[in-house]
Amino acid sequence: MLNESYQSILQKHFSFSSDIQLSLKDTASINRINKAAFNIRLTNPQKTVELADSALIYAKKLNYFFGIAEANRIKGVGLYYLSDTEKAVKSYVEALKYFKVLNDKKNEARVYNNFGNLYKEINYNKALVYYKKALSIANKLKIDEFTAGIYLNIATILRFQGNYKISLKYLEISKEIFAKTGDTINFITSLQNSGVSYYKLNDFETAKKRLFEAITQAKKHDLYKVIVGSNLALASIYLEQADYFKTEISINEGIKYSRMMGDNTSVNYYLYKAYELEVKRKNYPKALKYLKEVHYHDSLQLSRNLSDNIGKTSSHYLQLQKIQENELTIAKQKFKETQYWWLITLIISIVLLAALIGTVIFYFFQKRKQKKELKIQNTIATLEQKALQAMMNPHFVFNVINTIQYFIGINESKAANQILTGFARLMRKHLEICLKNNITLFEEIQYLNLYLSLEKIRFAEKMSYSINIDDAIDAEEIIIPSLLIQPFIENAMWHGLLPKEDGGWIQINFIRIDNLLSIKILDNGIGISNSSKSKAPSQHTSRGLELIHERVHLLNKINKTSIHITQTQTGEAGTEVIITIPI
Template identity: 40%
Template sequence: MLCCCCAKGFQQQAIKHDEQTAKALNKKAYDIRLTDPKKTVAIGKQAHEIATELNLTKEIAEANRVIGIGFYYLTEKDSALNRYLLAMKQFQYIHDELGEAKVLNNIGNLWTEIDYDVTLGYYQKALKIAKKYNKKDLIAGSYMNIGNTYYRKKQYNTALKYFELSNRVFTEIDNPVGTTLSLQNMGVIHYHLNNLEQSEKLLLDAHEKAKKHELNNTIAGMNMTLASIYMKKNNFKKAEEYIKEGIALSKLTSDQKKTYDLTFISYKLEEKRKNYKKALYYLREINILDSINYTKTITSNINLIQETIKQQQTQKENELTIQAQRNAKNLSLAIGSVAILCFFVIFLLVKTNRKSKTSNEKLTILNEEVIRQKNNVDRINHQLEELIAERTKDLIIKNQKLSEYSSHLSHQIRGPVATLKGLMMLVEDKLVESAEVAPQIKKCVDDIDEQIMGINEALHDSSRKGLS
């Protein structure tokens, strides 16, 4: 039988082991985010379970952040946002600013396809904290995220400057994954600046490093640019090799967007080869994937916006509750003050033996004042309850309209848009004359215009509950 000291020491060792296990699982989940995001979520949940059992707030927060990253790569943005907000709250509770900065970067990633200014705001806040603590890996990651945002804004020279900064810092701290991503980003920028030789050199270097670390999602992304480079050089065989590898890896990582983009490049390749039969096959695949990806992206973005509105509404309700509690506290102080005054007055009245009539009148006035103040507080609380109910009702209506808008947009507008794209491609490929398809194009445009006018009218008519 173990003595008390030995038993205690054994228990502490077991707890330490489990704490290290939680940290190791969080790191493993994060490291495979670009290879298998589904496993990132699963392993992150294991880390969360262990950390929760041991009440390790920092590891709980990191597990939530890592799970959110997994959901982000699976394009489940609303689920990612929920995990990020939980992580942010937990990091703030333990005053971990570096943890907060990481979450700020993650939340910024969610908004890259919705609002560039919002995205940059999150990244700049994260960079400020990272510089405050001279956290090199976080500084480099923030530089890269800012560069990606400027790339999306097509400000290529500004983007290149931030990618070069991130590469310099990642190289300094010997972070091979970060260096690989920076090289890829610089290669993409040089491609858009038409520096094909420099772009090819950077991307091949990044490709070799990515394979070494099994960064499947990253390889699929850089393969798109490499294929485009070789198509411009008329090296069709090389382009086809990178396309096939990219599609296989994007399917392996369940990245439907990259699968779509690589399929589109396949179409452009076969079109350039003048292999129109095969090009038409890829065109059909594109239309199918386009409809799926468009619906999923729109739904994901709307869910993100809805979740943000919900969080803002919850915050407002909490603020109203806090204000109500403050009002109640002030009332309690006022009532206490009045009560003390009442006792003091009674004491003086008894001591000085004043007329009972005067004493009763003063007590009555004081009691009426207390009653009046209590009634005022009841009225304020009632008004606050009505306000919360009204805002909640308004939010429900808006959410319903947004959901209907998403469904309507997906099923009603995508049809004419897909038809229009197909017609335009036929015209561009000179398979038909413009005059032959002009009536069909006009009909598609009229259909889209009619649907948009109907949606716009429904969304701005507060008396209507739906789009019908």
């Protein structure tokens, strides 16, 4: 008997509840269970998996190969929406095996499309390879509705890569086919995606028309994710057009549907958009309120993620390895199917040359194991340096917010606007470069200028700074690790200049010596040795500098480079930091 939790869903797809048990005896009913499972994949993926498991049990009892294959494929889809990549891969591999036995090219293409979806957020190029495999089969079979779905997936990848014009070409093709075949959900998704692409291409009017239509249709079908994404794009367009009233309407509707979905990440995106809106309106107290909310949520998320970031990303990497191993399984199965007689020859060879082959196999697997372990170690090291790179000093953020609050309190709106605008630019630049392993020297200097100009506004005459660049340096061509210099400047500010009553200066010099970039950070503060002596034993040390040294160690290990950092006191006072980077 079926599990009771499935009854309410199955009854929607059978004429009478009593027919459910009777119809399980034939293959048609298995197909109907699979269809019911697939239809609820977007609203209840857990039920999709449970129904597919039931269909799988009955299909195996009847030895119904198509039912077994399709149940595995649909189970994989449900697991994909539940983010269980490893189990999804296993189900897809099983589905592909049975579809190949049946020579069912149409559904073989569907599985390739499913594999593309798995890779979509891991490896864009790999996803495109699978989508194009599926598209090749679909075009030969002339299956319009399936071809359109693959075009939509390819367009999504191209949009992620920034190829908006090519993405639009694929979207228009898919949209026309969805309209012709009556596939409403995918038609609405195409409308939203094309609206976002037109926005990125600065064709605001076409973008608004597409996004409005997507929202209207999505509300009829309860597609909350489409409503949330479309309103966020509309809010950005209205903000650029200075239509603040409509911006606020889009933000409020987006927050409403994000909360209905329980999507806190999207709520945070909308809060930041609300902050940008209030800055444009010059409503600084309200802007500050939204900025505090955004920073509060970001800080909570950061504190949750940092402790287990390495574990999760390493697990993610191992899942990717599992996908690759299963691809090898698929290749082996294909080999067995197409070259069976070679297997017989191989067995005879193994019998005759067992000792020699055993030695070779042992050597091969030992080497492979060592290579795989080294690759995993290097990947984990890379992920560690990304996690270290993602941190931002919360003391600096809260001090700036307090300074803004001070200026607002004394009705210094011009100063408040200046520091609020500067801080917004600094945060945006920080978020932009912290996602990259390496950036140009030009970008790093931009970031340092934003940071130092903000500190200059805060401390006025108590500090001065200068940035000097050697004429032999092409700042846009030289690539360096991101966020490497700022912690040393921050350290010079807080532990060197500020303890002095009359403040001081910071000088940053960029010099090229052959194939080395030398970065000298000089200050006339109290000196690094004096600063260390003046600290109480329990006083907190700079975590930022510790992270930099950890990052440099990892970068030297991964890239086999030789980045050097030295810190010395220049006399009775003052500090010199020298960073040398191979270029």
